[in-house]
Amino acid sequence: MATTKTQPAAKKTATRKTPAKKDAAKDLSDLFEDSLKDIYWAEKALVKALPKMMKNATNEKLKTAIEKHLSETETHVTRLEQCFEALGKKAQAKKCDAMQGLLDEGNSIIEETEPGSVRDAGIIAAAQKVEHYEIATYGTLAAYAKILQESEALKHLLKTLEEERKCDELLTSLADINLNSKAAEA
Ligand SMILES: [Fe+2]
Ligand SMILES: [Fe+2]
DSSP states (O other), X not given: OOOOOOOOHHHHXXXXXXXXXXXXXXXXXXXHXXXXXXXXXXXXXXXXXXXXXXHHOOSHHHHHHHHHHHHHHHHHHHHHHHHHHHHTXXXXXXXOHHHHHHHHHHHHHHHTSOTXXXXXXXXXXXXXXXXXXXHHHHHHHHHHHHHTTOHHHHHHHHHHHXXXXXXXXXXXXXXXXXXXXXXXXX
């Protein structure tokens, strides 16, 4: 006799909607503010993390690029404070688990590579993952600001987005130079 397969209980549960927390965002303004708190934490964490990356890099151009982006990142923190101010809100940071994960991974890459071009390649990869996360975040925040007609915040977010993109492009070119020189050695 043919038996009909029943769906496992776990699968059924996974398709159910997750209940919202008590302090869950109710509208786009709430979500915008929450996301600003997240990236504010992330940028502050980067200000602390970038000096270690810079110290562990060997290539002078890479060191300079990280140093430049450290000073830009400090400006990103300030711009976010200006965004909160424009919204009439207090600047508040909320732990960003994604950035914490990316920074942990960056630390592991440093520990797991010998100093020199291999570690440099790892640092570039870790830094680019961070930049891509930031580009995605600022792109989304700018879209929210546009919809919410928060023009002052939008102006700051677009400036930062542009700097994140430029940094990512610079890292791509440094990665090419680094990998090509490594290939030439082989
Ligand atoms: Fe940034
Ligand atoms: Fe960045």
